[in-house]
Ligand code: HEM
């Protein structure tokens with residue numbers, strides 16, 4: 001029989017001890033954006049249910065999303081989604097065993113932030129130009 | 132022997148890494164599977180929503196009830212709802228220390244994601260089947 005024993009768990013200092021780095025910031029962002037998407041998707045559910053409910057409810061909900069506050073929320077949701085998606089793709093790269101070197105890690109972390117802003121602006125420009 | 136924190140688990144069970152409930156790898160894997168599925172589905176979702184921007188009722192209904200759009204939206208909802216349920220469970224397990232509250236939070240997470248999923252699926256089916264049947 002093998003002997004069952006547990007190794008003592010290591011302890012680590014708390015968060016505020018660490019200096020902020022790009023990788024840490026984008027790691028936090030991935031969790032924060034995942035959480036924002038988690039609650040924000042309720043708005044999409046409301047919109048769909050309103051569409052299924054009929055024109056009266058739908059017009060009220062559509063009016064809200066077209067209002068300045070509604071547009072701001074949608075713009076924010078687009079950015080959060082793009083950031084989380086790029087962060088997720090970064091996770092896939094790591095899962096496949098690549099991109100672990102210091103320069104690569106920092107480069108990918110910067111890329112997620114810059115590309116997420118660029119993609120969001122591009123989506124809104126396209127949406128306003130063509131639709 | 133000073134360590135009172137003796138584990139019941141064998142070394143084999145530890146390296147298999149399935150965790151106490153035996154679902155650790157599955158959780159991780161389905162999180163990745165749904166994340167991979169999310170990429171094309173949410174790109175499509177963003178395009179669909181952009182097309183919906185500012186639509187009136189008739190146009191929005193026509194877009195969402197189109198069979199191809201309805202199928203893409205259904206797949207996106209199923210993938211996202213599973214993905215966000217697993218993701219939020221990890222966050223809860225990381226931060227909610229108290230056993231009782233952790234169970235409450237995990238149950239609430241399951242209920243919330245199930246309600247979101249059911250509402251979206253029902254609404255999509257209603258408008259898309261309504262287009263065929265009514
Ligand atoms: C705003 C800061 C945050 C940072 C630095 C951060 C970064 C992260 C990330 C990316 C993970 C997931 C790690 C993984 O994939 O396993 C994580 C888990 C964790 N975060 Fe945070 N998250 C944010 C909020 C917080 C806060 C506010 C705390 C504590 C007060 C915290 C402490 C932890 C701990 C203890 C874990 C679990 C460690 C692990 O999963 O290995 N985080 N954090």
Ligand code: HEM
Pocket residue numbers: 030031032033034035037038039041081084085086087088089091092162163166167169170173211214215217218219221222
């Ligand atoms: C756009 C495509 C998406 C991709 C590629 C993606 C990818 C990922 C990946 C790889 C993780 C695991 C991160 C880790 O292990 O630390 C994750 C976590 C998560 N995702 Fe997504 N995701 C996407 C969309 C979404 C959406 C739409 C939602 C919610 C509606 C969501 C909610 C979450 C949550 C809550 C977590 C847990 C965050 C954490 O543990 O730090 N994701 N995502």
